[in-house]
Amino acid sequence: MNKLVIFSLLGGDLNKGFPVVTAQLWHHNQFLLVKLTGSLPAVPELSQLYHRWQLLYEAVHQHLGSNQRIKVHSQDITNISVNDFDEVCQQLQANMNAWLKFESFQNIERQLRTLLNRDDEIRIIIETDIVLVHRLPWHLWDFFKDYPQAELALSNHQYVSPQVLPKSPTGKVKILAILGNSVGIDIEQDGALLQGLTGAQTTFLIEPTRKELDEHLWDLDWDILFFAGHSTSIAHGEIGKIYINQTESLTIPQLKNALNTAISRGLKLAIFNSCDGIGLAINLADLNIPQIIIMRERVPDLIAQELLKNFLIAFAGGKPLYLAVREARERLQGLENEFPCASWLPVICQNPTTVPTTWQELSGNFGDTKFRGQVSTKGKIAIPKTKFWTVLISTFIVAVSTVGLRYLGAFEKIELQTFDQMLRLRPKEDPDPRLIIVEITEKDIQSRQETTLGHKSISDSTLATLLKKLQKYQPRVIGIDIYRDFADPPNKLQPIKLSTEISKENVLVTCKTPDSKYDPQGVKPPKEVPVERQGFADAIQDPDGIVRRQILMMPQEPSSTCTTPYSLSLQLAAGYLSYENIQPKVNENYIQFGSKVFKGLKFGRSGGYQQGVNLGGNQILVNYRNTDYQRVSLEDVLSDKVNPDLLKDKVVIIGVTANPVSDTWSTPYSTAQQDYQQIPGVFIQAQMVSQVLSAVLDKRPIFWVLPFWGDILWICGWSVVGSLIVWRVRSRSDNRGAIFVTVVILYGVCAIALLKQGLWTPFIPSAFSVVASGVVVIFIQNRREFSTTPQSLIE
Template identity: 60%
Template sequence: MNKLVVFSLLAGDLQQGFPVVTAQFWDSQRQYPMKFTGSLPAAPELSELYHRWQLLYAALHQRLGWRVRIKIHSQDVTNISVSEFGEVCQQLQHYINKWLNSEAFQNIVQQLRTLLNKDDAIRVIFETNIPLLQRLPWHLWNFFDDYRQAEVALSSHEYEPPRNQPRKPTGKVKILAILGDSQGIDIEKDRTLLQGLKSAETEFLVEPTRREVDRYLWNHDWDILFFAGHSSSHADEDTGKIYLNQTESLTIPQLKNALQNAIARGLKLAIFNSCDGIGLARDLADLNIPQIIVMREPVPDLVAQEFLKNFLVAFAGGKFFYTAVREARERLQGWENDFPCASWLPVICQNPTTLPTTWAELRGDSHASVHSIYSVRKSIATVLLSSTIVAASIIGVRFLGGFQTQELQAFDSIMRLRPQEEQDPRLLVVEVSEQDIQNLSELTRGPKSISDRKLAQLLEKLQKYQPRVIGIDIYRDIPDFHEKLQKSPLSAQLNQENVIAVCKGKDSEHDPQGIKPPVGIPIERQGFTDAIRDPDGVIRRQILIMKQESASVCATPFSLNLQLAARYLFSEDIPYELTDNAVIFHSRNGEKKFQRLAAGLSGAYQQGVGGVDLGGIQILTNYRQAKFEQVSVQDVLSGIVKSDAVKGKVILIGVTAQSFRDSFPTPYSVVQKPYQETPGLLIQAHMTSQIISAVLDRRPIIWVLPYWGDILWIWGACLVTGAIVWRMRSLLLKIGTTVTIAVVLYGVCTTMLLTQGVWLPLIPSIVAVIFNGGTLVFKLLAIPSLKKES
């Protein structure tokens, strides 16, 4: 894998140190870099030592009679021995490592080591405008001993992407080779090496004039600009000069317009196989050319030729640009008996906004990326296979009910995260409390929460205040009640058009008897209050419509909460219609559909082992995170409750006294201290409020994806995890990415449930993410060869 590290040495110098040094890290998976900071101490001895090294290096050139591609003046030369020069080289290497291994710089180095693998192809760029730092042999840092595929490059502080025009591929690498002044040196070997490139088309300009160079740069498309001959950098290091012939020299600024044109037309690489090219590189960098290769110092003929040969063989042979430069540079070490420090000379100057080019890209070969495409396809196939197997396994376990308990508990925990809501002003709960039972009960046969006479008085009192609808959640299952009711004052109250009474259907499995509705109340004013518990006992669903058994004493197909809500909404000119799978309310703002949970394949409710019965039209209950207005029967009868508290509202009458054991667990029970179940009357209030609020207030209805939607969601979570984690090369990154995706997934599912009401398959998808991420981590550990893929 290709990785990039850019060290920025901004304010500071070797005399005072660099108080802030930053390192930015990129790899092919991230759009934005990671950034680390440290500092470097003052190192004035490096400046002095390098200047001494330069003098001794120049002296060796003169003494040993090397033919170098620069004109060395006699006043620069002093007597020097090879052994003395070797000692200075060792001292320079020692001080460079001492400086870069300083404690203040280790924060950067240690964090980078956690992100880099030994087999990674790594570009290490030092950003600096200080000429001396650009000349330092950074490759001597022992950091590079651990990363054999890493190579150093230089960059200035300011750069921008080159503006390239599209160009048709020719199948050949177009090279403009300028063979300049060759007095005292041999550059014919350079020409021979370039001519030997089979997949290149090279135009040679031998000792050209400035006008010829300018014309060729303007009128033709080039991939590589090559120069061999004499060159030098001025003392200020800002400007470099090439010698075109024995009478004419040229600086880069003098070719600025022509070079900018060549770069815009596709020039990617400039190679100056000549002496002292740092100044040339600085000038070219200002033009934003992608890559440059220069020699730091005077270079002997044979060294220049050997480097060019090895670089062209490696680069044209398909090796990564930085790898080819490092290999060609390190091969020069074999020549250092005759040419000390030969391997120190070549250096890359890189525009950090561009990726290193390849020989195949320069050639425009459509087959160049076959290996890369194959690797990508192999990666895609691996991710798809892993994701599909994991997703299929998770979906199968879920189908068998393996995640039902965990999904229901996760649902409860998310619902409890909702903020407090306002009280629903459309409902009033009239509760029969323990105190009401003690104060208002009369001698009757069998248990009653409230006597018929008191219930009649309660209804009469409430009707005077003009409620919109009254629901009585009180069963009358006493043997002679139905015969006596017709003679009771309660009968007249129960027969009011806005009163809904309850009954309970016959259930051959759980309740073979059922409970009759009061005599004389028509079926259209009856509602059942059957509670449906999940396997853990918690009530999370409500039945809107249910077909009763043929022999049931309770024939109404409508629940009490639907009857109350529908009548309230009808008075608001909002009718409803029934379909086989939904109850739909039609308002001026559009329709509101309460879609049934599909039998056996809805969210956590699967039809496998231990499946939940989803008969009738069932929906999930969106409990209101607020208490309802509650008053006691005694409060109403004594006149404490005024007309405004009742007028136009839905009134629910029922028992909340714990002695009647009509309480059930809800998603909120476990967080109440002490543990507390909710009376059935209040659960009916929540169910009624949910319908009214959804229609009038656009409060979310909780719904689930269709079965195929759940499958796509789980498989998609696997696939996204696989695609991201597969591209992470280190073990820590893979694990960290997997955990991050799981956390993000939890956040998305939570947000969607709380804001849109959609209950996504959270637990199965998180398990899928962890398993798929773990599978790819296992591949990294079990197949070491994967680490070497780039």
């Protein structure tokens, strides 16, 4: 997975410390994952130690007779030994890591480590305008030991994204190679390496005049700018100068207009295989060139040549730029007996607004890349793209396999859990103003020690009194979500009769359909209420115990104690809507209120339900409202403590919320609560009534699913996307990031479709097919690579 970490060292220097250090972690330059803040203390001894190291470095190389790309100035230090220099190197490394272990900075590092994996491809960018901080050997930070695919780059504080004109790929990487003043050094090998690189079109300017160089930068398009020869940094390292021939030298500001033009026409990478390149990097960064590779200090000829060779082999062979530089840099360590600190010299300078280029991107050609020449290597030819028909076949196999696994129910549990998780993305909603619940609480039950027949929460007489009180407030419809299958003995002291109150036209009662497994008898309704004002209150749980579906209607067996084909929630909604002159149209497969059609899930398989779930009757998914409902207690109503406006023209549902009552259920919201607890059934009924009313009156979405063949096309389509992304993305390191981003986009699409349009799409099978298709294409490409006859990159 491709990660980018940008450290910004602000408002200080090594002598004063950096009071503010920020770290930003990005995923593939696109998504900011986290931003952290810390600080670093003053370390004046590090500045002194570096200057001593620099003097000893030049003295040691002069003593060893290294051929430098710029003459070593005479130093005051004499009689220096390599052992002394090694000791200073160790001190510098120890002091660097001690500085970076400062507690405030360590807090940043610890948090980053929790978000990074060892196998991640990580680009670390140090942003600073302090030249000395640019020169420090940041690659010695212990962090890089733990992340083998991490590499360092430097950046100035200020940068903007370069404005690049579109251009057509030529199939060749266009390189402008400037071979400048070479007095006392050997740069012919640099030219030979570039000359032997196929897949590139290299133009050589050998000791050009300023006019020739300027014209080439102005008039032609270039992908890579290469320079070999003498160079230096002046003005305390803030200005870079190159020696283009034996009589002329140029600073980068003197080439500003020509370089700006070259960058706007597609120049992506500058390589300065010359000494003391920090000033060059700082000036080029001001021009917003995407990437630069320079040498921090003076560099011996052989080291410059080895770096270029190893970098070109890795980069042109398909490795990402950062990993190619790290590999080329680390291979220099084998030469450090003769050339101390050789692996300290190369460094990348990066414009953080740009993504590092690849060889394939520069050329627009994903075919073979190789070298010609006399140097041996163990590399392999880059493998051509997998053929398109192979991608299609693999996609078809993955898609069919995914559909088959889904058909067998392999994804059902996790699909339902993902459905719940998407629902919980919705912000808190306002309560439905059309509903109010009269709850019978534990306190209400305990305060009334009444004689009842059967297991009742309150007596018939209390319920009758409650109904009488409620009718005074003129609700549109009253639903009794309490079973009343047995009447209590007559109470001569209670003039209000339940039979009288429940016979009112706006009162609906409940019953329960027999269940062969849990309740073979069922619960019959009160005999005084006709079937037109009855509704069954059956709740259906999914295999994981969560209520996600609502039965609107279902046929009853002739022997059933509950004969109504309609649910209590549907009856209550219909009763309320009748006041709006909206009457239901009932069909075997759907129920319609006005323009809103409630189509049931298809029997057998529908959406995420594929195995072991009975979808008989007219069942719809519950579009839960993320809210609580207005409620008043039984005692408040009986004591006339209720505001009449709370009940007038409302749907009133009477139900029990007391703890001992077993009528409690789990919903997608209750299961996510930290203090998990089930909710009373009366709240489920309120959600179901609200769902119908909100869909009809507020145009709130009704959840629906694609037909079976639609789900298949959806899964197959995303399987194709997964395959094509991996097929088109040539960098192996980018494949995982591309697949991850695709799955994130898929999740966003599915969540928006569900929450905005009510469409429940198969996210889990589709995500599985994206990943599986990508992995299969990678596997096929790897097999082709390993089955290809190995041969040298350099012949």
